[in-house]
Amino acid sequence: MTMTAACASTPPTSAPPRVQVTLPAEATRPCRLPTLAPSADIGALEEAYMARGEALVACDAARRLAVVTLLAERAADAAARAR
Numbered sequence: 001m002t003m004t005a006a007c008a009s010t011p012p013t014s015a016p017p018r019v020q021v022t023l024p025a026e027a028t029r030p031c032r033l034p035t036l037a038p039s040a041d042i043g044a045l046e047e048a049y050m051a052r053g054e055a056l057v058a059c060d061a062a063r064r065l066a067v068v069t070l071l072a073e074r075a076a077d078a079a080a081r082a083r
Contacts, residue, residue, distance in 0.1 A: 017080065021069050024062075031059035034052055
């Protein structure tokens with residue numbers, strides 16, 4: 001009887017709820033890089049070069065956003081577990 005009474009007075013231990021941060025849509029879209037047509041001239045090459053640079057910058061920004069979101073989720077999880 002004593003053992004049952006002692007167990008009943010101990011609060012149940014449970015893991016804190018997992019914190020989930022919503023990943024921004026920009027971070028989930030695949031990167032699309034412009035390509036050249038088979039019969040492209042030098043003007044098209046220069047235009048595609050600039051467009052690819054712009055696309056790479058946007059892709060890198062989306063990747064950084066995904067990493068920041070993941071790190072924020074992990075930090076929130078760690079803080080919840082520390083409580």
